[in-house]
Amino acid sequence: MKDEMKEEMxxxxxxxxxxxxxxxxxxxxVAERYGIPAVTVEEAAGMDLGQYDRIGIASGVAFGRFYEKTEKLVEERLPEGKEVFFLYxxxxxxxKYANSVQAKARAKNCRVLGVYGCRGFDTFGPFKLVGGIAKGHPTRSEIDGAADFYGGL
Ligand SMILES: Cc1cc2nc3c(=O)[nH]c(=O)nc-3n(C[C@H](O)[C@H](O)[C@H](O)COP(=O)(O)O)c2cc1C
Known part of the structure; x- marks a missing residue:
């Protein structure tokens, strides 16, 4: 039977x-709308990522790329040949902030399904002095946009 043969992703x-x-x-x-488990980069360090077909990588941005631990995880722990998507x-x-992680994933023959990014409240360094930038972000519609993005993959 067709349905019985369909394996769950x-x-x-x-x-x-x-x-x-x-x-x-x-x-x-994304996790709530689609029932996908979400784990921190620290938790993922102790997990067998080979058991997943599709891996989402989500991070804030620091100095023009994803956070250090996330960049490292993509480089060292992302298994070959997975479907991947990125949120930031x-x-x-x-x-351009996802360029580095995308290149690392492609070097592992992973298929990049898409990237979704938006602004987020930022009080780093000098921005703290002016009360931060991108206040109020991500907005409700930017948050919903992430779930819509996943639905469209
Ligand atoms: C150390 C540090 C460096 C940052 N560098 C950048 C940057 O290069 N470009 C940028 O647009 N935002 C930068 N930001 C802002 C964050 O990426 C932004 O606030 C993000 O929404 C934080 O995500 P999070 O709350 O999920 O960690 C930086 C923030 C920090 C703390």
């Missing part, structure tokens, strides 16, 4: 959202 989202929990809001929206939040989007 296993998905997980690995996130690092340490600045203000901005990226975690996107992660929660940042203070001021350049559209």
């Amino acid at each position: 296993r998905a997980v989202i690995i996130y690092e959202s340490t600045h203000h929990g901005n990226t975690k809001k996107l992660v929660d929206a 939040t940042c203070g001021n989007d350049t559209g």
